[in-house]
Amino acid sequence: xxxxxxxxxxxxxxxxxxxxxxxxxxxxxxxxxxxxxxxxxxxxxxxxxxxxxxxxxxxxxxxxxxxxxxxxxxxxxxxxxxxxxxxxxxxxxxxxxxxxxxxxxxxxxxxxxxx
Numbered sequence: 001x002x003x004x005x006x007x008x009x010x011x012x013x014x015x016x017x018x019x020x021x022x023x024x025x026x027x028x029x030x031x032x033x034x035x036x037x038x039x040x041x042x043x044x045x046x047x048x049x050x051x052x053x054x055x056x057x058x059x060x061x062x063x064x065x066x067x068x069x070x071x072x073x074x075x076x077x078x079x080x081x082x083x084x085x086x087x088x089x090x091x092x093x094x095x096x097x098x099x100x101x102x103x104x105x106x107x108x109x110x111x112x113x114x115x
Contacts (some may be wrong), residue, residue, distance in 0.1 A: 001030065003038035003063075011045035012054075018043060018084055025092040029062070033099045038063040043084065056084045058091035067102060071095045 005026055007019050022041050030036055040061040045054040060071040071094050081087040 001036050006040040008042045021088055035064050055081045056087035058087050060091055060095050069098050
């Protein structure tokens with residue numbers, strides 16, 4: 001990447017273990033899509049009193065030469081996202097799918113329907 005990875009924490013203290021997991025996931029994305037110019041990841045704790053624990057929200061902004069991808073999905077009803085590592089895994093799974101779709105479009109592998 002041309003711009004170093006940026007990781008921010010909102011509503012939770014900074015965690016070296018969480019940062020290491022995010023760096024691992026970003027490295028895998030870079031192996032898949034070598035044209036990533038920058039990546040910003042925000043880890044947020046959503047405080048809800050009606051849940052047993054906090055739900056985590058992960059936002060990923062990826063810049064490529066021709067497009068910016070934003071992965072930001074709310075998980076209000078997903079109890080699994082009380083675990084920050086599950087939230088990270090799910091967010092990066094979505095990011096990988098979006099990069100795969102983008103790569104197919106760039107290669108011209110996506111067929112258009114003639115009407």
